[in-house]
Amino acid sequence: MKFVQKEFSATLEVKKSKFITHICAYNDFDNMMERLKNKHPKARHFVYAYRFLNEFEQIVENCSDDGEPKGTSGRPSLKVLNGAGIINTGVIIVRYFGGIRLGTGGLVKAYSDAVNLSLQNAELLTYEKLETLSLKLPYSSLGQIEYLVSNCEITISNKQFKTDVVLTLTATNEKFKVLEKKLPIEVIIIK
Numbered sequence: 001m002k003f004v005q006k007e008f009s010a011t012l013e014v015k016k017s018k019f020i021t022h023i024c025a026y027n028d029f030d031n032m033m034e035r036l037k038n039k040h041p042k043a044r045h046f047v048y049a050y051r052f053l054n055e056f057e058q059i060v061e062n063c064s065d066d067g068e069p070k071g072t073s074g075r076p077s078l079k080v081l082n083g084a085g086i087i088n089t090g091v092i093i094v095r096y097f098g099g100i101r102l103g104t105g106g107l108v109k110a111y112s113d114a115v116n117l118s119l120q121n122a123e124l125l126t127y128e129k130l131e132t133l134s135l136k137l138p139y140s141s142l143g144q145i146e147y148l149v150s151n152c153e154i155t156i157s158n159k160q161f162k163t164d165v166v167l168t169l170t171a172t173n174e175k176f177k178v179l180e181k182k183l184p185i186e187v188i189i190i191k
Contacts (some may be wrong), residue, residue: 002086004023005125007024008024009023010114016099022094023090025089032090044067047093048090049064051078057129061082063078072108073108087127129173130171133168133189133190134169135187136166139161141165152175152182155171157170
């Protein structure tokens with residue numbers, strides 16, 4: 001699965017109709033919609049589709065035709081996202097009507113092509129499910145463990161200095177398995 005972190009856009013013109021596609025992280029979707037409606041007050045349609053993972057790791061998806069004939073714009077846009085394995089991402093297509101009707105098949109193709117074009121322009125990142133793990137270690141081991149953690153490409157999200165040091169780490173399960181094999185005996189894993 002893939003996702004975008006930054007906003008990307010692309011413009012497609014079909015028979016004088018302009019399809020301006022914006023793709024962004026799902027968390028920025030509402031702000032982007034508001035901004036685009038203010039920026040394009042004369043646009044005819046604001047078609048959208050999005051897919052995201054909820055707290056149970058289930059994919060939630062939604063789309064809107066925004067006044068286009070039913071099933072000709074939002075659903076095809078969503079199918080492109082689904083087919084590309086895109087999650088945690090939203091897409092908004094701003095349409096300026098050019099005076100020539102495209103028909104249902106033409107609309108489906110135009111919206112699908114517009115989303116595909118924006119995906120080609122976007123920087124897609126691979127989704128990895130991150131987990132947390134805590135390590136309890138003596139102060140004397142801190143430098144060595146920080147070095148190990150860094151070499152395993154694991155993020156230290158928190159450090160607590162008490163009787164011992166407690167590090168909270170964030171990474172994929174696979175990276176944690178590699179780290180666990182390298183840890184010295186005095187380090188205790190707290191799950």
